[in-house]
Amino acid sequence: MADRLFVQGNEAVAWGAVSAGCEAFFGYPITPQNEITEWFAREFPRMGRVFLQSQSETGSINMLHGAAACGVRAMTSTSGPGWGLMQEGMSNLANAELPCVVVLVQRGGPGAGTTRHAQMDYASATHGGGAGGYRNIVLAPASVQELHDFMPLAFHLADKYRNPVVVLSDAILGQMAEPLERKQLEFEPLPPKDWAVLGKAHHADGKRRGISIGQGFIPNPDFPTYLSFIDHLDKKTKQMRQDEVRFEALNVESARLILVAYGSMARACQGAMEMARAEGLDVGMLRPITLWPFPSQAIRRNIREGVQFLVVEDSLGQMVEDVETAVGERAPVHFLGMLARHEPREMGMIFPDRILEKIKEICRK
Amino acid sequence: MTDIGVKKELVAGRPDLWLRMENNPIPSCPGCHEPTAMRAILEALEELDAVGDAVMVVGVGCSFAFQSMVDLDYLVCAHGRPPDGASAVKRVLKGDHVVFTIQGDGDCIAIGAGALINAAARAEKITIFMLNNANYGTTGGQLAPTTPLGHVTSTTPGGRTPAHGYPVRVPELLATFQGVAYTARGAMNSPANYQKTKGYIKKAFAAQRVSLGLSFVEMLCACPPNWHMTPLDSLKWLEQTVIPQFPLGEFKDVQGASGKTQEATR
Amino acid sequence: MNGESREGLALFGGVLGVPPKALKSPLPASRERGDTGGERTSDHMQRQLVAGRPDAWMRLEFNPIPTCPGCQEPTATRAVLDVLEEMGMEGEAILVPGVGCHSLIPFMLDLDHVMSAHGRPPDLASAIKRVLGRGAADRALPLVFTLQGDGDCIAIGAGSLVNAAARSENITVLMLNNVNYGTTGGQMSPTTPLGHATSTTPGGRTPDYGYPVRVPEMLATFQGVAYAARGAVNTPANYQKTRAYIKKAFQTQMAGRGLSMVEVLCSCPPDWHMTPLNSLKWIEAHIIPQFPLGEFKGP
Ligand SMILES: Cc1ncc(C[n+]2csc(CCOP(=O)(O)OP(=O)(O)O)c2C)c(N)n1
Ligand code: SF4
Ligand code: SF4
Ligand SMILES: [Mg+2]
Numbered sequence: 001m002a003d004r005l006f007v008q009g010n011e012a013v014a015w016g017a018v019s020a021g022c023e024a025f026f027g028y029p030i031t032p033q034n035e036i037t038e039w040f041a042r043e044f045p046r047m048g049r050v051f052l053q054s055q056s057e058t059g060s061i062n063m064l065h066g067a068a069a070c071g072v073r074a075m076t077s078t079s080g081p082g083w084g085l086m087q088e089g090m091s092n093l094a095n096a097e098l099p100c101v102v103v104l105v106q107r108g109g110p111g112a113g114t115t116r117h118a119q120m121d122y123a124s125a126t127h128g129g130g131a132g133g134y135r136n137i138v139l140a141p142a143s144v145q146e147l148h149d150f151m152p153l154a155f156h157l158a159d160k161y162r163n164p165v166v167v168l169s170d171a172i173l174g175q176m177a178e179p180l181e182r183k184q185l186e187f188e189p190l191p192p193k194d195w196a197v198l199g200k201a202h203h204a205d206g207k208r209r210g211i212s213i214g215q216g217f218i219p220n221p222d223f224p225t226y227l228s229f230i231d232h233l234d235k236k237t238k239q240m241r242q243d244e245v246r247f248e249a250l251n252v253e254s255a256r257l258i259l260v261a262y263g264s265m266a267r268a269c270q271g272a273m274e275m276a277r278a279e280g281l282d283v284g285m286l287r288p289i290t291l292w293p294f295p296s297q298a299i300r301r302n303i304r305e306g307v308q309f310l311v312v313e314d315s316l317g318q319m320v321e322d323v324e325t326a327v328g329e330r331a332p333v334h335f336l337g338m339l340a341r342h343e344p345r346e347m348g349m350i351f352p353d354r355i356l357e358k359i360k361e362i363c364r365k
Numbered sequence: 366m367t368d369i370g371v372k373k374e375l376v377a378g379r380p381d382l383w384l385r386m387e388n389n390p391i392p393s394c395p396g397c398h399e400p401t402a403m404r405a406i407l408e409a410l411e412e413l414d415a416v417g418d419a420v421m422v423v424g425v426g427c428s429f430a431f432q433s434m435v436d437l438d439y440l441v442c443a444h445g446r447p448p449d450g451a452s453a454v455k456r457v458l459k460g461d462h463v464v465f466t467i468q469g470d471g472d473c474i475a476i477g478a479g480a481l482i483n484a485a486a487r488a489e490k491i492t493i494f495m496l497n498n499a500n501y502g503t504t505g506g507q508l509a510p511t512t513p514l515g516h517v518t519s520t521t522p523g524g525r526t527p528a529h530g531y532p533v534r535v536p537e538l539l540a541t542f543q544g545v546a547y548t549a550r551g552a553m554n555s556p557a558n559y560q561k562t563k564g565y566i567k568k569a570f571a572a573q574r575v576s577l578g579l580s581f582v583e584m585l586c587a588c589p590p591n592w593h594m595t596p597l598d599s600l601k602w603l604e605q606t607v608i609p610q611f612p613l614g615e616f617k618d619v620q621g622a623s624g625k626t627q628e629a630t631r
Numbered sequence: 632m633n634g635e636s637r638e639g640l641a642l643f644g645g646v647l648g649v650p651p652k653a654l655k656s657p658l659p660a661s662r663e664r665g666d667t668g669g670e671r672t673s674d675h676m677q678r679q680l681v682a683g684r685p686d687a688w689m690r691l692e693f694n695p696i697p698t699c700p701g702c703q704e705p706t707a708t709r710a711v712l713d714v715l716e717e718m719g720m721e722g723e724a725i726l727v728p729g730v731g732c733h734s735l736i737p738f739m740l741d742l743d744h745v746m747s748a749h750g751r752p753p754d755l756a757s758a759i760k761r762v763l764g765r766g767a768a769d770r771a772l773p774l775v776f777t778l779q780g781d782g783d784c785i786a787i788g789a790g791s792l793v794n795a796a797a798r799s800e801n802i803t804v805l806m807l808n809n810v811n812y813g814t815t816g817g818q819m820s821p822t823t824p825l826g827h828a829t830s831t832t833p834g835g836r837t838p839d840y841g842y843p844v845r846v847p848e849m850l851a852t853f854q855g856v857a858y859a860a861r862g863a864v865n866t867p868a869n870y871q872k873t874r875a876y877i878k879k880a881f882q883t884q885m886a887g888r889g890l891s892m893v894e895v896l897c898s899c900p901p902d903w904h905m906t907p908l909n910s911l912k913w914i915e916a917h918i919i920p921q922f923p924l925g926e927f928k929g930p
Binding site: 024062067070074096201209 | 416433453456462
């Protein structure tokens with residue numbers, strides 16, 4: 001197998017999952033993630049791994065639940081409408097403490113919306129939509145290479161915290177092709193999954209294993225009461241907030257204007273930043289890689305006299321609320337959203353020159 | 366354990382798989398048949414020597430409670446989704462596992478109809494047990510797709526009429542699917558029916574063991590508190606009103622299944 | 632494979648956009664519906680003179696038929712319109728399309744309609760009927776029917792369908808079965824015949840993924856289902872028979888007898904990777920043998 005490939009983002013997801021040792025994939029057709037499901041349909045049976053097409057996204061997420069309970073690395077992928085149907089399942093996976101990965105290739109909403117790009121699932125991906133009380137890490141790749149590399153990372157974090165992880169892609173990233181270097185990534189060793197359900201005869205100690213979605217409600221030795229379970233979730237959440245924040249900072253130390261963007265919009269912003277710097281404007285960029293936990297500290301660290309922020313999102317503004325929360329009243333936060341697309345139909349895009357225009361408008365004031 | 370519990374055990378024995386719980390040996394209501402049905406399943410597993418390879422997939426309903434009472438590997442799924450979870454468990458474990466769901470009628474054919482139908486369409490090699498108490502027991506006895514005509518529930522206070530549709534007969538329905546190997550309906554209201562039902566359960570497991578396709582057993586269960594009857598009256602009502610609308614017996618037993626079943630039962 | 636998936640078209644904006652696989656319109660910008668005179672291209676005039684066309688087909692400015700060449704979903708829909716016209720029921724009809732290529736169709740039809748989420752038309756139709764129908768005993772009108780694909784109807788929508796049947800809803804379910812997910816690029820659906828290659832079963836469907844579901848046969852087992860049939864539109868004779876099934880289904884609903892359902896086998900040339908003509912042959916030779924035509928329950 002070639003170490004270097006030229007592939008679409010959706011295919012890179014699949015290669016990343018393979019290098020992570022993913023054993024099972026469950027999916028339902030939906031644009032713009034079809035290439036992912038179709039890749040697994042083609043390749044997994046040949047590799048002796050499990051592919052199963054579900055009857056709905058409700059089916060997909062519950063199949064994921066079953067597979068994860070058996071201790072294998074398993075995943076699904078979907079887009080907005082399917083993600084909506086998966087919310088109940090996400091909440092159950094969090095209660096059951098089952099590690100797995102969901103790749104969410106965003107398209108335009110609300111409702112059936114469009115099948116083209118948008119970044120409108122930030123809020124539901126980072127703040128959850130099922131029965132509340134849980135959090136999950138959300139990774140936001142911004143290149144084909146990262147779509148690949150974040151899959152092993154996502155599986156690792158899922159296993160480490162026994163919690164689902166979301167990889168938030170979008171139609172632009174999924175459909176665009178770039179060079180990909182296939183490499184094996186190294187992570188710290190993880191404890192064996194001796195909680196996995198296999199049949200009583202298959203455990204060294206001969207004792208039964210059980211996975212419940214009623215932890216805290218139905219008492220078990222680990223969590224005899226509801227609050228003992230909630231306390232456990234709280235500790236897990238705090239540890240994720242403390243240890244797992246990831247971001248990329250470019251030229252932020254001295255910048256007077258800091259762009260904040262993730263995923264495909266980070267690519268447009270990077271272009272705009274370079275154009276602005278070529279014109280002598282002191283512009284930097286902060287790209288959250290974990291959308292949850294959000295790099296609020298990194299933003300706060302860069303608040304100094306005269307600094308301003310510009311958030312660019314292909315939506316009407318979702319992440320901007322997290323930036324505003326981090327900044328508070330201490331600096332101005334500007335926003336450029338999907339109404340700045342170059343044309344009004346669903347294929348319109350926010351191009352770097354439009355962002356540059358906005359940068360100049362802010363700097364001129 | 367109270368004295369009464371011990372005495373019961375002496376008279377009838379009980380499967381090793383029932384765990385002894387300190388406070389609450391059986392969390393269901395007096396006269397409930399769901400533990401009886403669970404017991405039949407456990408006896409069948411013991412008799413088939415399939416305990417170590419069994420994985421039980423629990424739905425949401427009164428049978429939810431069995432997760433803490435049964436000494437088997439288990440997985441609890443969202444309401445209605447055990448066929449999805451069980452399909453994945455079976456395909457991922459790849460071994461000779463016996464994977465079965467235990468679901469109520471609402472779980473199985475109301476909220477879970479899509480999951481069930483499509484597991485049948487995919488010919489999943491799993492066994493589905495539907496405990497049919499003709500209503501939503503856990504939530505206080507509302508209309509379910511399997512409520513018989515005329516039956517009073519908290520959402521059909523005047524009794525079910527055809528305006529609410531007709532009771533669904535799931536084994537008959539599933540029998541039309543090419544990927545379904547075995548379907549039957551039993552009841553828990555008499556020792557004879559109990560024994561017959563246990564025979565169905567064994568055949569269903571056997572069909573799974575030889576990978577014939579999906580197998581399904583419905584078990585009619587009394588739910589005295591929600592039927593607003595004494596346990597004894599519930600038995601009579603089951604006999605007189607429920608069974609006539611839900612005939613007992615086998616509805617599908619694919620060619621050769623019985624022969625193979627017998628081999629596999631040994 | 633499919634940057635070319637048609638799913639975008641299933642959405643309102645897409646109808647006016649330029650569809651990747653759709654027919655280029657031979658029609659000039661048109662006029663109000665029901666106008667039978669005036670200027671048209673000779674091509675169109677001839678077609679209309681020979682076969683007529685139901686008034687309920689609207690003339691859209693840019694894109695009169697937004698489906699692929701050789702697609703039979705419009706053909707099946709036309710059979711529905713013929714029946715409505717024959718019964719004089721266009722004014723009483725409420726159409727509930729699901730999500731799939733069939734969701735393009737209501738934009739071309741001069742009928743009241745409510746688009747639903749993927750797989751959920753039976754839920755919406757049940758509510759529409761119960762809200763607008765006059766009481767439990769007299770639920771003859773309006774004539775509420777769904778228009779769904781096979782994936783919409785029996786994969787993601789299986790739970791809704793089965794429970795509408797269990798409740799004996801007095802609605803009509805029309806399932807256009809092209810044995811795959813047409814819109815998203817031809818993946819396996821529960822009705823894909825064994826051996827048929829799709830983008831998620833590249834080597835052909837095997838029993839490891841189960842067997843094709845026969846929906847009318849399955850629904851026929853429900854006490855609350857009054858009529859169930861399967862037709863095709865691959866020949867004029869089958870088209871006429873299918874028309875008769877649809878009419879019976881509507882009559883069943885108007886008599887208040889319970890749920891009625893007609894499946895219509897439709898070709899989907901691009902996703903089957905066949906010419907329109909070969910698709911017709913393929914229906915005859917490979918699909919009809921696995922999906923027998925006829926009535927499975929009825930008066
Ligand atoms: C919840 C949800 N999941 C997935 C989709 C994507 N989707 C749109 S159309 C379609 C397939 C429809 O297939 P079918 O019902 O067979 O109709 P056809 O296109 O073949 O006519 C899918 C999966 C969606 N819109 N919503
Ligand atoms: S409510 Fe009915 S089904 Fe539930 S435990 Fe009580 S008797 Fe059994
Ligand atoms: S059903 Fe098939 S042929 Fe018809 S419009 Fe859809 S993709 Fe095209
Ligand atoms: Mg279809």
